[in-house]
Amino acid sequence: MNPGDRVRVDRADQTYEGVLLPSSDAEQLVVKLDGGYNVGVLREDADVDVLESGVYDIEGDEPDEGESSTIEFDEDLPTISLISTGGTIASTVDYRTGAVTAQFDAEDVLRAVPDLAGRANYRGRVVANILSENMDPGIWQELAHAVHEEIEQGADGVVVMHGTDTMQYSASALAFMLDTPVPVVFTGSQRSADRPSSDNVMNAVCAVEAAKSDCAEVLVCMHGSESDDDCALHRGTRVRKNHTSRRDAFETVGAEPLGVVDYDAAADEDPEAVRFRREHAERDSVDLDIEPALASDVELVKFTPGMDPAFLEYCEGKAGVVVEGTGLGHVHTDFIPTLESHVDDGTTVVMTSQCLEGRVCDRVYDTGRDLLDAGVVEGEDMLPGTAKVKLMWVLANRDDPAAAMGEDLAGEIQERSVPWE
DSSP, rough: OOTTTTEEEEEEEEEEEEEEEOSSTTEEEEEEEEEEEEEEEEEEGGGGEEEEETSTTTTTTSSSTOOOOOOOOEEEEEEEEEOOOOTTTTTEEEEETTEEEESHHHHHHHHHHHTTTOOOEEEESSSSSGGGOOOOHHHHHHHHHHHHHHTTOSSEEEEEEEOOOTHHHHHHHHHHEEEEEOOOEOOOOSSSSTTTTOHHHHHHHHHHHHHSSOOOOOEEESSSSSSSSSEEHHHTTTTOOOOSSOOOOETTTOOOSSEEEEEEEEEETTTTTTTEEOOOBBBBSSSSSEOOOOOEEEEEEEHHHHHOHHHHTTTOOOOOEEEBBBBBBOGGGGGHHHHHHHHHOOOEEEEEEEESSSSSOOTHHHHHHHHHHHHHHTTOOOOOHHHHEEEEHHHHHHHHHHHHSOOOSSSSOOOOOOOOO
């Protein structure tokens, strides 16, 4: 037996079936199971049957150093820029190690997701190679500049490949920093490429189709259901990741998604594959512009019963604070003097709600009225994370941040909060 063979390994009362991987330990067998996970078994305890030889060419699966594919330009196709920040959507499996390796430039992405070929002309660009939990405002700014440059150089659309955990924050940041005449589509993968249930191919294909559409907004494109039928298109300032591992983890809060991409239609290159269900900015309806400045000294604080007042006291001297309050936007009444003191010292304090639906209204109960008297700004129905990103932006770009927080700048505030399913 050799690495790359498909094997069945019997050990005691357990049986493992998958691809044999190289092992750094002569005493161990390493098998990649069909579900994508690796298992190690002591050789002396195992009975091994080779089911099929050479299923994978271990020496040939990874390109040689310097090797690249050629992307031929087709003047009849639109040009889509693929920008990578990390994540698993364009990853491939290195069968010598069993690991999943992220791919970056356009050639790498087409190797990893060959279904993208023939849909567009592609340009590849790397902004970062990080876990999405390590994303920060400085990288948001680099990303905004990169997207701006790609559009300025003639890209008909941009796809940003991003880890899913903080994608909603990055999408919000670009929505505020950029006026874009073409679609800017964030996409990612909940499950890596070596798992049979991976969503990387479908999400990538649908994101490219969305980037070719008539929309001129920052979007998030991810599975619309657990099935492989369509991807939902969410407005970047209204989307939230609501599940840790489901493929349809992302949802538009307070409304249906802006649109949908029918995967089967997209696979057939049907021009009607992308359908928008709600009003949106249309391609070329705005001029390209960028305002990338951000105030980094902004905090998001979640109020909970019994919370240590020191959390709010820590915010003394901050440029801005977003409070995630209860219900209509409340905190313990003993915290109101502290918030008022922060406002008096020049901190912009914005109240949002922990509730997933509805809007803040501090005019109903005494606590809310006291918060308004203290100078706290109502956050309307903004998502708390979006409110933090928006406050970072308005503090750096608007003369009256408190007033700007009450304005709908990028679709982050809805005119009405109504029940939606």
